[in-house]
Every structure is written in structure tokens, then in C-alpha cells.
Amino acid sequence: MALPDLARADISLSPPAPSDTTAPSDTTAPSDTAPSDTALADTAAGPAPRPPAGDPLALLRTDAAVTRYPQVAALLTTLSEPELARAGQLLSRVDPGRVLAEHPSVPVVSVAITAHGTVDPLVPALTGQAARHGVLVRPVRTTFDSYVFELSDPGSSLYEAHTDLTLCLLDPRIVFDEVGAVWRPQDVAAALKAKLALLTRLVETFEATSRGTLVLNTLPLPRHYPAQLVDHRSRAQLGAVWREANAALLRLTENHPALVVLDLEPHLGEGVGATDPRLDVYARAHLSPALLAAYAREVGHLVKLVAGRAKKTLVLDLDGTVWGGVLGEDGVTGIEVAGSYRGEAFRAFQRVVKQLGSQGVLLAVASKNDQELVRRALREHAEMTLAEDDLVRVTATWRPKHESLRELAELLNLGVDSFVFVDDSAHECALVRAELPGVAVVHVDGDPALHVSRLLRDGWFDTRELTAEDRSRVSTYRQEAERADFLDSFSSLQDYLRELDVTVTLADASEADVARVSQLTLRTNQFNLTTHRLQQADVQGLLRDPAAQVFAIRSADRFGDNGTVGAVLLHRERETVVVDNFLLSCRVFSRGIEQACLAAVLDHARRAGARAVVGTYRPSARNGVVRDFYPRYGFEEVEPPGRDGNSGNSADQTGGGAHPEAIPGGTTVVFRHDLRQPLAVPDHLTLHTSITEHTSPATGQGDTAGKEDPQ
Amino acid sequence: MNDLDDFLSLIRDELGIEVGSEDSERSLDEIPGWDSVHLLWLLSIVEQRTGRSVSLPDVLEASTLGSIYSAVAG
Numbered sequence: 001m002a003l004p005d006l007a008r009a010d011i012s013l014s015p016p017a018p019s020d021t022t023a024p025s026d027t028t029a030p031s032d033t034a035p036s037d038t039a040l041a042d043t044a045a046g047p048a049p050r051p052p053a054g055d056p057l058a059l060l061r062t063d064a065a066v067t068r069y070p071q072v073a074a075l076l077t078t079l080s081e082p083e084l085a086r087a088g089q090l091l092s093r094v095d096p097g098r099v100l101a102e103h104p105s106v107p108v109v110s111v112a113i114t115a116h117g118t119v120d121p122l123v124p125a126l127t128g129q130a131a132r133h134g135v136l137v138r139p140v141r142t143t144f145d146s147y148v149f150e151l152s153d154p155g156s157s158l159y160e161a162h163t164d165l166t167l168c169l170l171d172p173r174i175v176f177d178e179v180g181a182v183w184r185p186q187d188v189a190a191a192l193k194a195k196l197a198l199l200t201r202l203v204e205t206f207e208a209t210s211r212g213t214l215v216l217n218t219l220p221l222p223r224h225y226p227a228q229l230v231d232h233r234s235r236a237q238l239g240a241v242w243r244e245a246n247a248a249l250l251r252l253t254e255n256h257p258a259l260v261v262l263d264l265e266p267h268l269g270e271g272v273g274a275t276d277p278r279l280d281v282y283a284r285a286h287l288s289p290a291l292l293a294a295y296a297r298e299v300g301h302l303v304k305l306v307a308g309r310a311k312k313t314l315v316l317d318l319d320g321t322v323w324g325g326v327l328g329e330d331g332v333t334g335i336e337v338a339g340s341y342r343g344e345a346f347r348a349f350q351r352v353v354k355q356l357g358s359q360g361v362l363l364a365v366a367s368k369n370d371q372e373l374v375r376r377a378l379r380e381h382a383e384m385t386l387a388e389d390d391l392v393r394v395t396a397t398w399r400p401k402h403e404s405l406r407e408l409a410e411l412l413n414l415g416v417d418s419f420v421f422v423d424d425s426a427h428e429c430a431l432v433r434a435e436l437p438g439v440a441v442v443h444v445d446g447d448p449a450l451h452v453s454r455l456l457r458d459g460w461f462d463t464r465e466l467t468a469e470d471r472s473r474v475s476t477y478r479q480e481a482e483r484a485d486f487l488d489s490f491s492s493l494q495d496y497l498r499e500l501d502v503t504v505t506l507a508d509a510s511e512a513d514v515a516r517v518s519q520l521t522l523r524t525n526q527f528n529l530t531t532h533r534l535q536q537a538d539v540q541g542l543l544r545d546p547a548a549q550v551f552a553i554r555s556a557d558r559f560g561d562n563g564t565v566g567a568v569l570l571h572r573e574r575e576t577v578v579v580d581n582f583l584l585s586c587r588v589f590s591r592g593i594e595q596a597c598l599a600a601v602l603d604h605a606r607r608a609g610a611r612a613v614v615g616t617y618r619p620s621a622r623n624g625v626v627r628d629f630y631p632r633y634g635f636e637e638v639e640p641p642g643r644d645g646n647s648g649n650s651a652d653q654t655g656g657g658a659h660p661e662a663i664p665g666g667t668t669v670v671f672r673h674d675l676r677q678p679l680a681v682p683d684h685l686t687l688h689t690s691i692t693e694h695t696s697p698a699t700g701q702g703d704t705a706g707k708e709d710p711q
Numbered sequence: 712m713n714d715l716d717d718f719l720s721l722i723r724d725e726l727g728i729e730v731g732s733e734d735s736e737r738s739l740d741e742i743p744g745w746d747s748v749h750l751l752w753l754l755s756i757v758e759q760r761t762g763r764s765v766s767l768p769d770v771l772e773a774s775t776l777g778s779i780y781s782a783v784a785g
Contacts, residue, residue: 061727082759086725089752093727093744120748282767283751 056083060090069099069106073134074437085293088128096138105621107307111299112140112158114147115169116177117286121279122169125293129300134438135307138163144284151202154209164306164535166206167215167299170199171286172222172274185229185237192245200252207258211537213306213464215299217262218246220274220291257514258537260302260464267294301459308533310523311440311460312418314356315405318367318374318396320424321444321451322350322386327369332376338383345448350385352452360470361461362392362412362477366404366421369396392477401428402435412477413586415525415622420460422451464536467516469563479559480587486559494684497591501558502685504593506600508692509550509567514539516564517550520583525622527566527584527594529615529629547571548580551691553597555588562588568601577605579615582629589625592682598633599679600689606675608693613673614638619666630671633679638672712760718780725756735777742776750779757783 056079059065065072076087099106111126113119123139130137140161142150147168150158158166174195179187199216206214221242226235250261268274268291276288287295304310319326323346324336336343337350357363363386367374374396378388388394393411395404401423409416417438423429429443440460444451469476483500490496509517514536521534534542542548553566566584570577579601584594605613615630617623631637681687712718719730728744739745754765769782 057724061724086756089725090727118748120746121751124752278767279751282771283747285751289755 057087057090060087065091065094066098066102069094069103069136070134071437072131074433076128076132077433077441081293084128084132085125085289088124088126088131088296091131092124092127092139096136099136106136107134107309108136108138109165109303109306110138110140110161110163111303112142112150112161112163112166113169114142114150114158114167116145116147116171116174117169117284118144119169121283121285121289122167122292122296125289125296126167126299126303129296130303133300133304133307133309135303135309137303148198148202151214152205154205159209162210162212164212165215165299165302166210166212168202169287169295170217170219172219172225173280173286175219176225185234185241188238189241192241196245196248199249203252203256203259207256207537210258211535211541213258213260213302213535213537215260215262215302216249216252217295218249218264220264220268220287222274257465257540258535262295262298264291264295267291298459298462301462305462305464305522306533306535308522308525308531310418310463311361311420312414312523313362313364313392313408313412313420314353314461315364315366315408315419315421316353317401317421317423317425317428318365318369320448321422322346322353322365323377323384324448327373327377332373332381335377335381337381337385342448343383345451347383347385349448349451349455352455354386354390356461357390357474358471359461359466360463360473362414362473363390364392364408364412365394365396366401366408367394367396368398368401371396389478390474392474392481400431400435402432405432405436405439413526413589422455463519465515467519467564469516469519472563475560476562476587482559483557497682497684499558500591500684502591502593503556503688504596504685505554505688505690506551506568506597507554507688507690509539509543509552511540511543513550513552513564513567514543517552517567520564520567520585521581524583524585525620526586526625527589528581528620528623529579529583529626530581530618531620531623532581532618542569545571547573549692551597551601553584553593555591555593557591566593566597568597570601572608572610575609575611577601577608577610577613579613582615582626592685594629595633595679596681596685596687599681600687600691602673602675602679604689604691604693606678610675612675615671615673616668617671618668630673633673634677635671635673638670712757712783715777715780718757718783719776721756721760722753722776725753730776735780736775738774739776747771754783 056075059068059075060072072091076084079087096108100108109130113122113126115122119141123141126139127137140158140163142158150156151166151168153159175188175191178191203214203216219242221239226238229235229238246265250263253259253261264274272290272294273288274291275286279285279288316322319335324340324342325334327335336346338344338347353363365374371394374394375388378384378386378391378394393408395408397404401421405416405419405421409419415438416436420440420442421429421432422442422444423432424444426443426445429441432439433441440458442455442458444454463470486500487496490499518534518536518539521528521532521539525531539550542550548569548571551568551570552564553568555562555565562585565588566582568582569580571580572578582594582598602613613635615635617627617630619627712721715735716732719732719735722728722730726744726749728742728749730742734742750770754767754770758765763785765783765785770779773779773782
């Protein structure tokens with residue numbers, strides 16, 4: 001009995017329908033029938049008649065969802081939106097504990113979900129989205145309509161779960177359930193005012209109680225509310241008070257760093273329905289599945305951020321992606337970048353790329369082209385929006401794309417997993433997916449007018465707050481290229497370093513450094529001794545903690561200011577200074593900066609009357625480069641005091657942050673420096689310190705050290 | 712979806728819950744892993760497949776898989 005697809009979305013209980021039917025899949029168009037080489041993804045995600053229940057999702061119905069969890073992300077990349085919803089449903093039945101038992105290195109993010117209505121439908125959507133990023137979600141559900149209770153009582157089960165993220169899903173019913181059957185706009189205004197006051201109090205309680213992140217959302221206004229008002233003046237009034245309340249909600253983020261407010265309005269503007277009337281009434285699910293799917297997609301990127309899997313670089317193909325035509329055949333003046341119909345579409349795409357680049361996303365090119373011709377096109381084409389200066393690297397060769405991406409990653413000293421790759425060729429996309437499963441692949445095909453929405457469909461580069469370093473990142477990386485040329489002109493590294501004229505400043509971190517220090521813990525994978533990710537609220541907690549100290553490392557050289565390039569987190573335990581983490585941006589390795597700062601920390605500890613400095617190395621997949629950091633500078637390995645092999649201090653001291661990437665096989669090693677021999681500051685650099693002395697050892701222990709709640 | 716067996720197979724595929732024809736008359740409370748959220752999800756799939764709208768109140772009042780199927784099959 002083959003019946004036609006249900007076409008009327010407004011009466012369907014549809015699982016998240018694609019908001020734009022032209023781009024139903026997350027990154028791949030439905031017409032993408034290119035063979036995917038991944039073992040799992042032998043899917044024909046074909047159009048219209050849905051494939052029989054089976055093929056792409058078969059794996060998720062079996063125990064392989066557990067035993068082969070690390071491969072699940074690759075499987076999900078080629079699914080259409082409805083398939084992804086089904087995959088999330090199946091994955092939400094998988095016990096995270098079992099996955100972790102088999103694959104202890106899979107990053108986990110705990111997420112509490114609370115709402116006015118039922119929270120259950122969100123869990124599968126969120127599970128699926130997190131799985132796309134290779135992250136396992138540990139959901140903590142609260143009971144129906146319990147958000148006020150859960151968020152207002154510091155002893156609630158929600159707070160006791162100490163989750164990384166807390167989602168408080170807001171829907172229009174929180175207001176309209178309180179105005180009675182007969183209402184006027186002023187009644188709604190009064191209810192909104194009361195809710196805002198309540199939500200503000202809840203946010204304040206949250207910040208005082210939790211070190212995680214709270215996520216609220218703006219309230220959609222479904223048409224059936226204004227449509228109940230027969231006069232236009234009242235409808236306008238309702239629209240105004242509603243939007244004023246949403247604006248006030250969004251403005252709460254200005255004063256509350258632990259808060260994220262997701263604006264749902266842009267999703268509604270793209271045609272996603274706010275509510276599903278049947279689910280609203282019968283199931284007390286007050287937001288539509290499609291809107292929940294869009295919401296889950298945004299939260300998925302927050303989850304990815306908490307897990308330290310931020311994307312940093314946008315790598316672009318050129319022909320058919322950045323411009324129309326084939327450069328090698330059409331020549332510099334023949335490619336389409338403006339003016340013509342298609343040219344204008346490519347120009348719009350280039351403008352968006354440039355806009356992303358201005359916010360710290362590194363832009364690079366991986367194109368099968370002639371390098372010199374590409375340079376000429378970027379330099380000489382009068383109507384080209386993207387300039388050579390916008391790009392940190394242009395790799396134009398005839399080698400396979402995945403090789404170009406690997407080379408690019410090495411040149412930029414970044415993990416290839418931090419790349420987002422955009423190409424119009426299904427073949428290249430499939431190849432990169434198969435060879436480099438950590439790369440996010442965005443397939444733009446056919447009509448260039450759709451490139452922008454394909455690229456922006458996912459918030460690949462979403463971050464909590466832009467820092468000064470973000471805004472100047474491209475010039476920083478370009479300076480790096482100049483430094484490399486400069487290095488080539490010296491016969492010895494020492495001569496080079498002397499001429500580089502490095503200045504390092506180690507100073508107490510202030511409020512102004514919170515965003516950057518948090519960002520360093522989230523983005524830095526190599527020079528990150530413990531890979532302990534800290535959200536902004538965690539860093540703020542450390543600034544307030546009298547036993548803890550946070551130092552920011554700034555550096556500069558003859559080529560310019562590098563900005564804040566690292567951080568040292570420490571705390572005092574009786575006569576010992578414990579270094580909880582030491583972080584340095586990969587851009588400034590091998591210049592003696594780490595030695596200078598460690599020397600300053602040892603000196604600081606000695607003058608504060610400490611007898612020793614203890615540091616921990618916790619292996620991750622990426623931080624092997626700093627395995628010998630402490631022993632190299634006179635530290636000796638010691639037996640960890642804790643039974644579990646962890647020193648037992650860092651996790652407690654900076655509690656709340658995520659430890660997503662520990663390698664279970666790798667052992668945490670604790671090192672100790674007895675402070676007898678001072679460590680020299682390398683003589684090729686100048687060190688300035690501006691750090692507060694911890695004079696009294698007594699302040700560093702007792703009830704503050706190791707306490708979980710900073711309040 | 713032609714018969715009860717198709718319906719049960721849908722439950723196995725979409726929800727990953729192992730059910731057979733012997734489960735069709737058991738109370739939903741006795742089916743391991745079952746909850747009402749699954750029901751809503753299942754209905755969305757059924758509606759998609761069949762192109763027909765299912766009466767939610769009828770389904771929500773059903774107490775066995777067999778009676779859900781009757782409500783779905785209309």
C-alpha cells in the first residue's frame with residue numbers, strides 16, 4: 001500500500017521537516033549520489049520516495065551503535081534532515097555509559113533540560129545533533145513544567161547534576177497560560193513583565209549556583225494569538241509588547257556571562273512553524289518538532305564548543321564555489337564574481353565568507369588550480385570581493401584535496417579536525433569525508449544562490465563571545481608567514497630568536513581577560529597540559545576564588561603584538577603551589593615563552609613562601625608535544641597522591657569544566673619542582689611580570705581549596 | 712503498512728524496541744523501553760508513510776499496541 005507522502009506540514013505530526021526543501025540535508029544536497037567511501041555510509045540518500053526503513057540507519061538499530069560509536073558521526077554527515085531525526089531517535093536509546101565503557105575517549109557533555117511543557121521530544125534531536133560532532137550527550141531530564149522550581153532552588157536535582165549546559169526551553173504558553181480566556185494586550189504585557197522578572201531572578205540564582213552555561217530562548221508568537229484580536233491597533237500593541245519582552249530577554253546576556261539566549265525569530269522567518277497544534281494540545285509539547293530540531297542544531301554547536309571541538313578554519317574550493325566558471329579555461333577575466341546573474345550569487349557568497357573572516361575564522365583555499373593564476377585572479381580581478389589578504393593560505397595544486405587539507409593543517413599548526421571544507425564537487429566532498437572524517441564538509445552544488453544558506457545552515461564557527469584576538473587573527477597568522485621568511489634568513493635559531501625581540505608579559509588575569517582565557521582552554525589542543533576546558537563562568541569562579549590565581553600571558557615581537565597567547569592557572573595548597581593548567585597558543589611555540597613564564601611562576605612561588613610547585617600532565621589525543629614540559633625544566637615525576645591516578649586537585653579546584661578528551665590508557669603524571677634551583681629566563685626575550693603575591697600560605701587551604709561551589 | 716506485523720516491524724525499526732506479535736495485546740506498561748514519547752514519534756512516521764492523518768486522541772487512549780494499530784489503521 002504505497003501512499004503518497006504527507007504533504008500538508010501544518011496538519012502533520014511531522015518529524016522535523018526541512019525548513020527549506022531545497023537543502024534538506026545538513027551539509028549535503030539530496031541529489032548528492034556520489035559514492036561515499038566511508039564504510040558505514042553506503043547510503044543512497046535519494047530524493048522523493050523515501051528509501052525503505054533500513055539502509056543508512058541500520059547500524060544504529062544494532063549494538064554497533066555502541067561498539068562502533070566513534071564512526072557514528074561520519075554516518076550522520078550524509079543524512080537528510082528527516083533521517084537525522086530518526087537517527088537521533090535511535091541514538092537516544094543508547095546508554096551513554098555503555099559507549100563510554102567501550103570508548104572512554106569519546107567526549108561527553110552533560111545537558112540538563114527543563115521547560116514549561118514536556119522536555120522529552122528534545123532529547124532525541126539533541127542526541128543526534130551532538131553525535132554529528134562526535135560528542136556524547138548525557139541528558140538530565142526534569143519533570144514536566146518544573147523549570148521555575150528547578151532553577152530557583154539551589155538544592156534542586158538540576159543543580160545537583162552539575163551539568164555543563166542547562167537548557168530552559170521557553171514557549172509562548174508560559175505567558176498565555178496565565179492570562180485567562182479573555183485577554184487584552186495589556187494583560188499580556190503584564191504577564192510578560194512578571195515572567196521577565198522571574199527569569200531574571202532564575203538567571204541570577206543560576207549564576208550564583210552553577211558554573212555551567214544556561215540557555216534560554218526567545219518566545220515565538222504563533223499567529224493564533226494576534227489573530228484572536230479583531231482590531232489592528234490591539235494586534236500592533238500585542239506585537240510590540242511581545243517583541244519588547246524578547247528584546248529584554250536577549251539583553252539579559254549583556255550582564256550575565258553564563259547565559260546564552262537563542263533567538264528563534266530567524267528560524268520562524270525561514271518558514272519553520274512555531275507550534276504544532278496537535279502536539280501542543282495533546283502532548284503538551286509547545287514548540288513544533290521542526291523548531292525543536294533547529295534549536296537542537298544550535299545547541300549542538302554549543303555542545304561542540306564545550307567539548308573543545310571548535311572549528312577554526314574555513315577552507316574553500318574555488319571554481320564553482322567561490323566564483324563561477326573554471327579559472328584555468330576561462331582566465332582571470334572570464335570567471336564570474338559580480339555583475340552577471342550568477343556572478344552576483346558568487347559575490348554574495350564571497351561577502352559572507354569575508355564577513356566570517358573578519359571575526360577570526362581563518363580563511364584558506366584548497367583548489368585544483370595553478371597557484372600563480374589563482375594569485376592573479378585574487379589580486380587583479382577588479383570585482384573580486386575576497387582579497388588575497390583575507391586568506392591565510394592559498395593551496396592551489398593538482399593533488400587530491402585531502403592531501404592539500406593535511407598540508408594546510410601542518411602549515412597553520414592546527415588540527416585538520418578544526419576545518420570546515422566547502423566544495424561544489426560531490427566527488428571531492430566524498431573523498432574528504434572518507435579520508436578525513438573529522439573535517440566538516442559542506443557540499444554546495446548547482447545554484448550558487450544557495451551557497452550562502454548551505455554554508456550558514458550550521459553554526460560551524462559559533463562561539464560565546466568574540467575576543468580582540470579573534471578580530472585580528474588573520475593578520476596574526478599572516479605575520480606568522482613573515483616570521484617564517486625572517487627565520488629563513490638566519491643560520492641559527494638562536495640568532496633568529498635574538499633578532500625577533502620577543503617581549504612576554506605575565507600578569508594577573510582581570511575581568512577583561514575572562515573571555516580570552518576561557519577561549520584558550522576551549523580552543524587549545526596541543527600546548528594544553530590537562531585539556532581541562534573552562535567556560536567563562538569557570539574562569540570567573542577562579543578569579544573570585546582567593547586560593548586560585550589566573551595569569552594571562554601576552555607576547556609581542558618585532559612583527560607586532562600577539563595579544564593574549566596563553567594562561568597559567570594555579571592554586572595554593574598549604575606550602576605547595578599547584579599548577580592546574582598551562583596553556584599556550586600554537587602560534588607562539590618554540591620562542592622560549594613557556595620557559596620564561598614557568599620561570600616566573602617558580603619565582604613567584606618561592607617568594608610567596610611555597611616549598612614546591614606541582615604540575616600535572618594529562619595526556620590527550622593532541623597534547624603529546626607537552627609531555628616533557630615539566631621534566632625539561634627541572635621538575636621531577638612524583639607518585640600521584642590520589643588513588644585514582646589523578647592528582648585530585650585540578651578537577652576539584654576548577655570544577656564544572658569539561659574533561660572531554662582524556663586518553664584512558666594514558667596516565668596522568670604529576671611533577672614536582674622543589675624550588676631549590678631557579679629556572680632561568682631565556683636571554684633572547686624580555687619578561688615583564690605583574691602578578692599579586694600570595695603572601696599568606698594560610699589563605700590557600702582549608703575550606704576554600706577544593707571546594708566545588710565558589711559561593 | 713498493510714497489517715499489524717508491518718506496524719510491529721515499524722516499531723522495531725524506528726524505535727529499536729524488540730516487539731513481536733505476542734506483544735500486541737500486552738499492556739503498554741509491560742513493554743520494556745516503551746514510553747509515550749515513542750508513541751508520538753511513531754505516529755509522525757506513520758503519517759509520513761501513509762499520507763493520512765491519525766487521530767491523536769484515539770491513539771493516546773489506546774492501551775495496547777494492537778489497539779494503537781486499530782486506531783492508526785482507522
